Amino acid sequence: MRLLGGHVLVFAETKGGQLRGVSLEALGAARRLAGDGKVEAAVFGSVTEPYVGDLGACGADRVYLVRDARLDRYDPETYTQALAQIVKAAQPDMVIIPHTAAGRDFAPRAAARFGAGLVSDCIDVRLENGTAVWTRPVYAGKAFERRVAGGSPVFATLRPNNVPRPQPQPGRTAEAVLFTAELADPRTIIREAAAKSPGGADLAEAKIVVSGGRGVKSKEGFAPLYELAGVLGAAVGASRGACDAGYCDYALQIGQTGKVVTPDLYIACGISGAVQHLAGMSRSKVIVAINKDPDAPIFQVADYGIVGDLFEVVPQLTREFRKALGK
Amino acid sequence: MNILVCLKQTFATEEAVRIRDGRVLEDGVKWVINPYDEYALEEAIRIREKAGGEVTVVAIGPARTESALRTALAMGADHAVLVDDERLHGDEHTTAKVLAAIARRKAYDLILAGYMAVDNGAGQGGARLAEELGIPHIGAVTKLDLEGGVLRAERDAEGDTVVVEAELPALITAQQGLNEPRYPSLPGIMKAKKKPIDRPRAEDLGLDPGEIAARTRVIGLGGPPPRQPGRKLEGGAAEQARELVRLLTEEARVIRP
Numbered sequence: 119m120r121l122l123g124g125h126v127l128v129f130a131e132t133k134g135g136q137l138r139g140v141s142l143e144a145l146g147a148a149r150r151l152a153g154d155g156k157v158e159a160a161v162f163g164s165v166t167e168p169y170v171g172d173l174g175a176c177g178a179d180r181v182y183l184v185r186d187a188r189l190d191r192y193d194p195e196t197y198t199q200a201l202a203q204i205v206k207a208a209q210p211d212m213v214i215i216p217h218t219a220a221g222r223d224f225a226p227r228a229a230a231r232f233g234a235g236l237v238s239d240c241i242d243v244r245l246e247n248g249t250a251v252w253t254r255p256v257y258a259g260k261a262f263e264r265r266v267a268g269g270s271p272v273f274a275t276l277r278p279n280n281v282p283r284p285q286p287q288p289g290r291t292a293e294a295v296l297f298t299a300e301l302a303d304p305r306t307i308i309r310e311a312a313a314k315s316p317g318g319a320d321l322a323e324a325k326i327v328v329s330g331g332r333g334v335k336s337k338e339g340f341a342p343l344y345e346l347a348g349v350l351g352a353a354v355g356a357s358r359g360a361c362d363a364g365y366c367d368y369a370l371q372i373g374q375t376g377k378v379v380t381p382d383l384y385i386a387c388g389i390s391g392a393v394q395h396l397a398g399m400s401r402s403k404v405i406v407a408i409n410k411d412p413d414a415p416i417f418q419v420a421d422y423g424i425v426g427d428l429f430e431v432v433p434q435l436t437r438e439f440r441k442a443l444g445k
Numbered sequence: 446m447n448i449l450v451c452l453k454q455t456f457a458t459e460e461a462v463r464i465r466d467g468r469v470l471e472d473g474v475k476w477v478i479n480p481y482d483e484y485a486l487e488e489a490i491r492i493r494e495k496a497g498g499e500v501t502v503v504a505i506g507p508a509r510t511e512s513a514l515r516t517a518l519a520m521g522a523d524h525a526v527l528v529d530d531e532r533l534h535g536d537e538h539t540t541a542k543v544l545a546a547i548a549r550r551k552a553y554d555l556i557l558a559g560y561m562a563v564d565n566g567a568g569q570g571g572a573r574l575a576e577e578l579g580i581p582h583i584g585a586v587t588k589l590d591l592e593g594g595v596l597r598a599e600r601d602a603e604g605d606t607v608v609v610e611a612e613l614p615a616l617i618t619a620q621q622g623l624n625e626p627r628y629p630s631l632p633g634i635m636k637a638k639k640k641p642i643d644r645p646r647a648e649d650l651g652l653d654p655g656e657i658a659a660r661t662r663v664i665g666l667g668g669p670p671p672r673q674p675g676r677k678l679e680g681g682a683a684e685q686a687r688e689l690v691r692l693l694t695e696e697a698r699v700i701r702p
Contacts, residue, residue, distance in 0.1 A: 233538065257456065312607075383700065403697075434683050
């Protein structure tokens with residue numbers, strides 16, 4: 119395995135006019151690996167300049183601005199082409215891409231273009247004897263593997279909310295470089311794009327998640343959870359059981375066949391804690407479980423457990439949090 | 446229509462994972478077709494039922510993988526290919542090269558694969574293969590229609606639904622919700638037992654194992670980090686709520702008032 123030469127490129131994804139948190143986490147990982155070497159970032163879209171400041175403050179030495187309206191909406195092939203052209207020009211040793219819906223979808227195409235290794239969905243990376251060692255969950259988080267990659271460049275995707283974001287250093291700036299990408303017409307055409315998420319923060323990067331299971335018993339049963347989430351600024355999630363029962367949209371599903379989240383706080387309401395659900399949230403920093411059944415498996419992973427009726431407990435929690443947060 | 450389905454044999458999702466000497470123990474494990482690949486296979490069979498043609502399934506793996514292919518044949522696949530040549534087993538890079546060689550043996554109009562394998566969880570297979578073949582791909586598809594050589598797919602992207610169209614040839618990865626896979630019928634199972642399984646070697650595929658060797662290597666495997674045991678709160682709902690808020694703000698400090 120070759121030693122890392124210390125030049126890392128990060129794909130900085132944006133959403134809703136902001137840098138996604140995981141883009142900054144990727145910068146943190148990049149600097150950890152590059153040491154005194156070069157950390158560069160790439161930003162795509164019709165608006166790119168506003169991000170240079172934050173990227174520089176968080177560790178980027180240079181930012182490639184691919185100012186092109188065709189990149190405003192994600193497309194696997196145009197994103198692959200644009201990133202590949204930067205990689206070819208800049209020749210980094212390593213490319214780190216956020217493991218988001220877009221990142222996980224085009225990173226493999228980009229890696230294949232270079233015949234390169236790609237280590238996906240990583241939760242940590244360390245330099246050991248000069249080699250980057252990536253840690254990633256396997257078997258839905260029932261195990262963790264450590265992987266190394268050879269050749270150059272090497273690609274990796276980073277799971278949101280696992281590697282710490284760098285502290286912004288005021289006054290630290292990045293050089294901004296305009297990059298013109300040659301893009302072929304996309305062969306997949308977007309006909310419609312509908313935001314299905316029923317309001318509230320985005321699950322994948324939420325710091326707090328309030329989640330409902332079969333114990334919620336109905337669509338209306340989610341109302342107290344939404345209220346609590348509103349007070350906490352949290353996202354609302356669900357177990358597969360609740361989605362299958364029609365209490366909520368599948369977009370909320372957290373679990374092995376659903377979204378994986380790593381919030382600071384996960385409040386599981388009426389969720390029994392099946393292994394497949396744990397796969398989606400067991401790396402949450404703090405887990406709270408509210409369930410009528412004292413033997414529910416969720417209590418084995420919960421840091422704090424409340425045996426009780428969620429329809430009594432959740433509104434009380436909302437009340438107490440309103441007081442504590444001055445709302 | 447010539448349809449190719451890429452599938453992998455994996456542990457059933459309820460299986461516990463036991464590790465010894467950095468390896469996952471496989472004795473006594475229940476093996477299944479990777480659930481996401483099942484959606485891909487079911488969709489392929491439905492398309493063939495509507496549009497005519499043939500469905501070929503391919504899997505890369507050791508001898509035990511044959512049972513997954515027999516199940517696929519029993520569900521309705523027409524042909525099965527098993528790459529059990531160990532020299533062609535590697536990482537995602539190797540897999541894509543092998544599948545591309547298989548895919549080039551016929552003019553496939555449509556290729557389907559699962560969104561990810563429930564064991565490795567990397568989700569690279571479909572997209573890598575599409576890039577190798579120079580065809581477009583649509584990932585995480587929850588609804589698929591094919592009309593006049595044009596695919597119309599709904600894909601799931603972090604809560605948003607996007608409708609995407611692509612002309613064939615193209616590759617699709619199947620997400621949960623795409624369909625409900627059928628159970629193999631008894632006649633299907635009996636017929637499947639007699640079907641030949643193609644077992645191409647590296648030479649048959651024109652592949653040099655050295656050239657397509659894995660680019661990554663697993664150097665360690667362990668269980669999840671242990672969590673500190675939690676505690677159950679006492680009292681009625683109001684007291685428990687008060688105590689929890691105090692603990693989350695003062696002890697765990699995950700909420701800042």
